[in-house]
Amino acid sequence: MRFKFNSVLLLSYLCGLTAISLIIFGARHHVQSFKDEQHAALVRSSDEAARHIGFFIKEKRALVEAFANAHADQLAELVQSKEHEANTATFIAQRLKAYFPGHVTFALCGTDTNFVPKQYDRFWRGTCQTSAHRLASTDASFASYRQNWKEAENNETYVSLEPRNFRFDLDAHWVDSTGEQGRLFVAFNNTEFARIIAAQELQPHQLILFHASRPDLVQLTSNRWMASFETGDTVSEARLAEMVPRVPIRNSNWEIAYLPSHPLFQSYQEEIYNMTALIVGVISLLLGMMTFLYFRTTARLRQTEAEMSEVRKQAQVDRYSLQTLLDVVPIGIFRRNCHGETDLANIASADLFGIKPEDMLGKSARDLHDSDFANWVEDSDREVANGSGTPHAFDIKYRVPGERNDRDFIVYKAPMRVEGEAFPSIVSAVVDVSEERALRRKLEHLAATDSLTELPNRHRFLQVANHEFHRSRRYGHVFSIMMLDIDQFKSINTDYGQEAGDTVLRFVAEFLQDQVRTNVDKVARTDGKEFGFILPSTRADGAVILAERIRERLGTTVIQYMDEMLAVTVSIGIAEWSPDNPTSGIDETVRQAEKALSTAKEHGRNQTRMYGELTDLAS
Known part of the structure; x- marks a missing residue:
């Protein structure tokens, strides 16, 4: 360092003397040029x-x-x-x-x-x-x-x-x-x-x-x-x-x-x-001041070098300790500096992204990820840097190279401001919640699905019906609720066993799904042998046509169970909700459909009844 400083001082002297010579020559030349220009x-x-x-x-x-x-x-x-x-x-x-x-x-x-x-x-x-x-x-x-x-x-x-x-x-x-x-x-x-x-x-x-x-x-x-x-x-x-x-x-x-x-x-x-x-004169004064500063600084430089050596040793120990501590943590933690490059990362973060830890250091988001994810990283970093300084949480999906499905990550970000840097560093903690969310989705599916028929259960049926009620009321549409019950289903369980009954229920569920509009109408198992239908933008007379088609086709269909050929009939009740009767809610409409179904069963079964009408449409 001292040799370098001596070289700088010598070079400064040479530059100063050269500058003085050039200035004197330039002054003479300038005066002569002025005379020539005037001439x-x-x-x-x-x-x-x-x-x-x-x-x-x-x-x-x-x-x-x-x-x-x-x-x-x-x-x-x-x-x-x-x-x-x-x-x-x-x-x-x-x-x-x-x-x-x-x-x-x-x-x-x-x-x-x-x-x-x-x-x-x-x-x-x-x-x-x-x-x-x-x-x-x-x-x-x-x-x-x-x-x-x-x-x-x-x-x-x-x-x-x-x-x-x-x-x-x-x-x-x-x-x-x-x-x-x-x-x-x-x-x-x-x-x-x-x-x-x-x-x-x-x-x-x-x-x-x-x-x-x-x-x-x-x-x-x-x-x-x-x-x-x-x-x-x-x-x-x-x-x-x-x-x-x-x-x-x-x-x-x-x-x-x-x-x-x-x-x-x-x-x-x-x-x-x-x-x-x-x-x-100014240049000469500066050269004199540099000479004075040289002798004054040399002593301080020796002292500073010794102190810096101790600081570097301590910094190495601290960084090693921090890296060891971070590697123990099972959550992915890394930091991007003001230039957007990763300068700190633990083993968990590298595992989450499918990258080796040493490959992350000194790399930007665009060096490590595809353009879409890199854009998100840069945009979210700017959002965090320009915020109030509080941590931000982001819910994202990320596909690890070599895997077929996306992972669910929660990324926590906070700014770390370093003195002398215009843009703060961003510290990120990544938590993989893919398994927890998959389990939650499975539980939600089980809670809303009938395990035998794989149809929505009554609880889910009422949720969807309530949603359709609010949508229809907002836009002034009509919809119909249709309830279907298998006639004499108890005798099937008695005569052929519960397994035969389960076979009939699964067959009827698949049959009903084939009869309705895909991604429009909804079918659910609302009770042991009872099924419910939600028919958006459908009036009661249209629901009757669908009900009769289902009743007639199902009545002529043979269900095979082992060596036995089983036949079933169904009774159907229908209720319509219309904006002309806005006081009626979804619960009332479902009760009306169930009441129409009870009427159909009381009048001989194997028929369709519409709420408020006692005519036997099956005859």
């Missing part, structure tokens, strides 16, 4: 912002070109005419306002490269420039532009290179109906760009618009200017090196890029490293 998100955001701005510029350029083509004559008139310049300029301004609600101003340039309106000439010369090859801030560039502007098909977007004065300008070539040509310049403010940047910006990083020719000059942020930009108008070389790679914006001479947030990465890294330090 990837910034790249995606930059691409998406560049796409939105490029699409916006393309859309605006298409509108400027459409406007220039639609108003070429008015634009030419504004460039050429001096008299109507103000009116035409107002018209163009109104139309531009309708087309471009967010524009700042506009200007026209004809083939002489002069701008119209004139007050914008110097302004446009100083601010409308291209970073590549067209407009610049010198007159020479305008001269070059004058020679090549007719060939230009897709001009770039112009921006001012002055800090805090951002706008963007679009131009379009126009040709009027007379062939006069020129260009239209429209200047827009930064509101829409700032909205796009704000929508795409991932806080707390800063999404910044740069000019392609001045990579350090901040053109625009989500706040439109640099109100919240701590570095002023430009970005230092060190910060430029940290920026996410720039994304050029199509249809323009701009670039867009993210300036990562140092505080975000710093705070995230500190949070991860602080958590890592806390976890490493």
